[in-house]
Amino acid sequence: DTAVSQTPKYLVTQMGNDKSIKCEQNLGHDTMYWYKQDSKKFLKIMFSYNNKELIINETVPNRFSPKSPDKAHLNLHINSLELGDSAVYFCASSLTRASYEQYFGPGTRLTVT
Amino acid sequence: AQRVTQPEKLLSVFKGAPVELKCNYSYSGSPELFWYVQYSRQRLQLLLRHISRESIKGFTADLNKGETSFHLKKPFAQEEDSAMYYCALRIIYSGAGSYQLTFGKGTKLSVIP
Numbered sequence: 716d717t718a719v720s721q722t723p724k725y726l727v728t729q730m731g732n733d734k735s736i737k738c739e740q741n742l743g744h745d746t747m748y749w750y751k752q753d754s755k756k757f758l759k760i761m762f763s764y765n766n767k768e769l770i771i772n773e774t775v776p777n778r779f780s781p782k783s784p785d786k787a788h789l790n791l792h793i794n795s796l797e798l799g800d801s802a803v804y805f806c807a808s809s810l811t812r813a814s815y816e817q818y819f820g821p822g823t824r825l826t827v828t
Numbered sequence: 829a830q831r832v833t834q835p836e837k838l839l840s841v842f843k844g845a846p847v848e849l850k851c852n853y854s855y856s857g858s859p860e861l862f863w864y865v866q867y868s869r870q871r872l873q874l875l876l877r878h879i880s881r882e883s884i885k886g887f888t889a890d891l892n893k894g895e896t897s898f899h900l901k902k903p904f905a906q907e908e909d910s911a912m913y914y915c916a917l918r919i920i921y922s923g924a925g926s927y928q929l930t931f932g933k934g935t936k937l938s939v940i941p
Contacts, residue, residue, distance in 0.1 A: 719871075746926070758914065758931040763921075770926045805872065812926040815860070815918060819872040 718742050719820040721806050727826045728796060736791045736823045738806030746770075746812045747789040749781060750805040752822070758805070764789050765812045793825075801827045830855040832917050834932035841905045842940045849900040849935050851889075851915030860918040861898040862929070863889055867911045875900075875913070885909070905939045912936050 719740045728734050740747060748771070749761040763771035764783040778794040793800060806820040831854045841847050853859055863875040876884045878891040878898060889900045898915060915932040 756933045758934075760928050760930075763926060763928070765926065771921050771928055773928075807872075815862070815877060815927075816874045817929065821871055 719806055719808055719818050721804075721820040721823050723823060724821065725824050725826075727828065729828055730796055730798060732796050733792070733794045734796060734825070735793070736804055736806075736825070738789045738791070738820055740787055740806075740808040740818070740820075742808060742810075742818060743787075744808040744810050744814075744818070745786055746809045746814070747783065747786070748807040748809075748817065749789065749791050750807065752803040752805060754802070762789075762791075763812075770812060796827045798827050801825055830917055830919055830930050832915050832930050832932035834913075834915055834935050836935045837933070838936045838938065840938045840940060843907055844904050847900075847902045847905045847909065847937065847939075849913050849915075849937065851898045851900065851932060853896050853898065853915075853917050855896075855917055855919060857919060859891070859893075859896075859898075861889070861891055862916045862918065863887070863898075863900050864914045864916055864931070865911050866914070867908075872914070905937075907939050907941055910937055910939045 722737045746765045748763045752758045762781040766786045767783045780792045783789045803822045807817040809817045833852045861878045865875040866872045887902045914934045916929045921928045
């Protein structure tokens with residue numbers, strides 16, 4: 716009974732390609748997040764959606780586009796992949812936008828060659 | 829801008845020895861601090877928050893506003909404490925009633941049997 720799931724777990728692709736990472740939560744939470752963890756292990760917020768509405772949009776290249784078809788799903792689409800996009804991407808959710816606890820997915824390791 | 833610093837990338841201690849994982853923050857507002865932990869092959873999860881002032885799995889952390897620190901401590905380390913520990917600072921995002929977490933780089937704790 717996975718709370719926050721991400722697919723795929725691993726993604727290897729070439730520069731210039733377009734790829735998507737999917738995230739789903741079955742916790743009934745209103746708020747979902749995307750984080751990027753780079754090679755130096757910094758975990759940085761990218762986006763957050765609350766009930767399908769974008770509420771956090773950090774300084775991220777516009778090649779990254781999040782999409783939330785419903786409050787249980789938050790997908791991340793990346794256009795024209797670059798070497799620097801290689802990282803582990805984590806999805807998370809919280810009960811509400813004000814909740815202090817976030818529940819994380821297992822991560823998706825993206826490698827751009 | 830807010831920042832969280834964990835000066836130690838790796839901390840090795842013997843079983844039964846005391847543990848202190850250091851965390852310093854910089855933030856102009858009123859801080860809300862957390863420790864998250866990631867055990868091997870598990871997800872990142874909340875360990876404790878400063879407001880609750882409780883002990884979780886024998887760990888405690890006290891917020892010291894004078895020193896801008898939130899160090900994680902345990903008097904006697906156990907092998908199952910081996911994990912990656914992240915300190916996180918929660919701040920309001922753009923006054924929209926939502927919050928964002930800023931994480932440190934993490935410290936890998938290795939407890940030697």
